[in-house]
Amino acid sequence: MSQILVLIEHANGAVKKVSLELLTLAARHGSASAVVIGPGADNAVADLTRFGAATIYVASDAALTSSVVGPKVSVLNKLLGEHSPAAVLIASTAEGKEIAGRLAVRSSSGVITDAVDIEDGLVVVQSVFGGSTIVRSAVTTGTPIITVRPNSTTPVESSGAGEVVTVSVELAANDTSAVIAEHVVEAKGGRPDLAEAATVVSGGRGVGSAEGFELVEKLADCLDAAVGASRAATDSGFYPHQYQVGQTGKTVSPQLYIALGISGAIQHRAGMQTSKTIVAVNKDAEAPIFELADFGVVGDLFNVAPQLTQEITSRKG
Amino acid sequence: MPLNIVVCVKQVPDSWAEKKLNPDDRTLDRASADPVLNELDEYGIEEALRLQEAHGGTVTILCMGPEKAGETIRKALSMGADQAVHVVDDALHGSDAVATSAALAAALKRVEFDLVILGSESTDARMSVVPAMLAERLSLPQMTFAKKVDADPDARTLTIHRQTDDGYDVVTSSLPAVVSVVEKINEPRYPSFKGIMAAKKKPVETLSLADLSLDPQTVGLAGAWSTVNAFEQRPPRQAGTVVTDDGDGGTKIADFLVTQKFL
Numbered sequence: 001m002s003q004i005l006v007l008i009e010h011a012n013g014a015v016k017k018v019s020l021e022l023l024t025l026a027a028r029h030g031s032a033s034a035v036v037i038g039p040g041a042d043n044a045v046a047d048l049t050r051f052g053a054a055t056i057y058v059a060s061d062a063a064l065t066s067s068v069v070g071p072k073v074s075v076l077n078k079l080l081g082e083h084s085p086a087a088v089l090i091a092s093t094a095e096g097k098e099i100a101g102r103l104a105v106r107s108s109s110g111v112i113t114d115a116v117d118i119e120d121g122l123v124v125v126q127s128v129f130g131g132s133t134i135v136r137s138a139v140t141t142g143t144p145i146i147t148v149r150p151n152s153t154t155p156v157e158s159s160g161a162g163e164v165v166t167v168s169v170e171l172a173a174n175d176t177s178a179v180i181a182e183h184v185v186e187a188k189g190g191r192p193d194l195a196e197a198a199t200v201v202s203g204g205r206g207v208g209s210a211e212g213f214e215l216v217e218k219l220a221d222c223l224d225a226a227v228g229a230s231r232a233a234t235d236s237g238f239y240p241h242q243y244q245v246g247q248t249g250k251t252v253s254p255q256l257y258i259a260l261g262i263s264g265a266i267q268h269r270a271g272m273q274t275s276k277t278i279v280a281v282n283k284d285a286e287a288p289i290f291e292l293a294d295f296g297v298v299g300d301l302f303n304v305a306p307q308l309t310q311e312i313t314s315r316k317g
Numbered sequence: 318m319p320l321n322i323v324v325c326v327k328q329v330p331d332s333w334a335e336k337k338l339n340p341d342d343r344t345l346d347r348a349s350a351d352p353v354l355n356e357l358d359e360y361g362i363e364e365a366l367r368l369q370e371a372h373g374g375t376v377t378i379l380c381m382g383p384e385k386a387g388e389t390i391r392k393a394l395s396m397g398a399d400q401a402v403h404v405v406d407d408a409l410h411g412s413d414a415v416a417t418s419a420a421l422a423a424a425l426k427r428v429e430f431d432l433v434i435l436g437s438e439s440t441d442a443r444m445s446v447v448p449a450m451l452a453e454r455l456s457l458p459q460m461t462f463a464k465k466v467d468a469d470p471d472a473r474t475l476t477i478h479r480q481t482d483d484g485y486d487v488v489t490s491s492l493p494a495v496v497s498v499v500e501k502i503n504e505p506r507y508p509s510f511k512g513i514m515a516a517k518k519k520p521v522e523t524l525s526l527a528d529l530s531l532d533p534q535t536v537g538l539a540g541a542w543s544t545v546n547a548f549e550q551r552p553p554r555q556a557g558t559v560v561t562d563d564g565d566g567g568t569k570i571a572d573f574l575v576t577q578k579f580l
Contacts, residue, residue, distance in 0.1 A: 297566040307564075
């Protein structure tokens with residue numbers, strides 16, 4: 001069975017959920033080979049084996065993660081040359097897509113981003129135009145390089161052979177030309193990553209102020225959810241821009257999406273309408289968000305959201 | 318030292334309109350919505366103009382697109398850019414990101430620049446790969462997803478804050494470099510009346526594939542390295558339950574979450 005390479009996203013060996021999803025997807029279409037790059041890569045071996053990796057390529061040199069993207073492209077390109085895999089799967093994150101793009105150019109291969117599924121024959125399913133259109137495509141040249149959105153599949157535990165292969169690579173001159181001098185963390189306390197979260201609670205114009213977002217955060221925290229915001233809310237300075245969900249922000253596809261004070265303009269719908277279950281609270285009964293909602297409440301979010309937070313907290317005991 | 322900057326821009330269907338695919342060749346139906354300057358590119362133009370104000374030099378707009386994209390180029394010039402290059406050729410229709418980056422790279426090889434600036438993605442394809450591909454093709458530092466850009470043309474160095482999921486990375490490189498900027502790095506200016514009038518007289522060089530010595534077979538639909546097999550409209554979501562809050566709206570949502578096994 002041909003190998004399918006999966007680039008693993010991890011923090012010092014702690015594997016991100018999306019990478020386990022990709023391993024599961026890879027095992028469905030071939031022999032899943034994990035590629036782990038950077039310091040702590042060895043720590044990932046146990047988890048990757050548990051989720052079906054037959055082979056684990058480990059490149060733990062710190063130099064590979066101290067420049068922007070280039071070194072990771074070199075590692076993958078070397079493995080492409082040595083093992084001729086059937087495909088390369090990469091998480092559809094901002095950096096994942098950049099790695100895919102450069103790898104495509106370097107290896108003369110076609111690239112498809114933002115897959116939501118991969119079918120037999122490596123046919124890639126995408127959900128485009130904010131989820132209104134489903135597209136099936138395939139790479140026709142070189143090795144298919146496919147980026148897959150988080151939450152596209154459920155990771156399944158299945159013990160793999162987990163054979164560890166150490167990889168070292170000579171970096172190309174341009175791999176190290178953009179040097180990461182410092183990593184600055186300014187995330188808000190311990191919430192799950194927006195793109196990966198199983199539940200997202202978002203606030204919009206109706207939240208009214210930066211202070212108002214405390215109520216969004218409280219509801220999010222009792223659901224162990226990520227916090228999102230509509231463009232109207234980020235444009236008004238209620239919440240930082242990197243939490244924007246929509247056409248020009250992040251695309252999310254959680255199990256549960258709760259929209260508070262969001263009217264549901266196409267700009268926002270484009271980023272969330274493939275969520276499995278949608279709940280909306282809005283004062284305006286005519287708001288387009290209610291066309292998407294599985295459950296909607298027409299009312300004042302300043303009454304409804306705190307009550308919901310309290311109900312959830314008490315029902316959880 | 319002055320800083321010569323090229324800003325790549327794209328004409329896209331209005332991001333506030335519904336978009337669809339063309340059934341004949343399964344490319345974007347560009348007639349289905351008003352064509353506009355990709356709004357994320359406005360941040361790139363603004364950043365270039367600010368760097369020009371600080372350091373001097375020229376700002377050149379580079380756009381690949383059909384004849385009609387000339388309107389988008391004029392919009393970019395009306396914001397204050399000095400000149401433009403329009404890569405236009407019927408054979409480019411249906412180009413994928415790989416081919417687009419090849420055509421842009423070929424055009425960039427004809428001009429002297431210190432910085433290439435792009436928006437972080439186009440609002441139509443949303444692949445967000447062209448800036449990285451350009452860095453690869455031109456063998457230049459990839460300085461992408463910048464939320465802050467500091468150039469020192471005398472020292473020939475560049476520092477950016479690269480946006481990450483949990484904050485940002487401080488990234489340094491030499492010049493020239495390829496930069497992409499994120500939304501909200503700045504507040505793009507509106508074209509002034511004077512700017513709009515001046516834009517009409519600014520030079521726009523038109524380049525064909527022959528001018529770029531590119532084989533038409535390597536671009537467009539013919540040269541695409543991936544192909545769209547089929548597409549369909551997603552069935553609309555089934556209408557759910559909408560209730561009016563009578564003081565128990567939060568409780569009702571909690572009840573709903575229980576039925577859906579979220580609680």
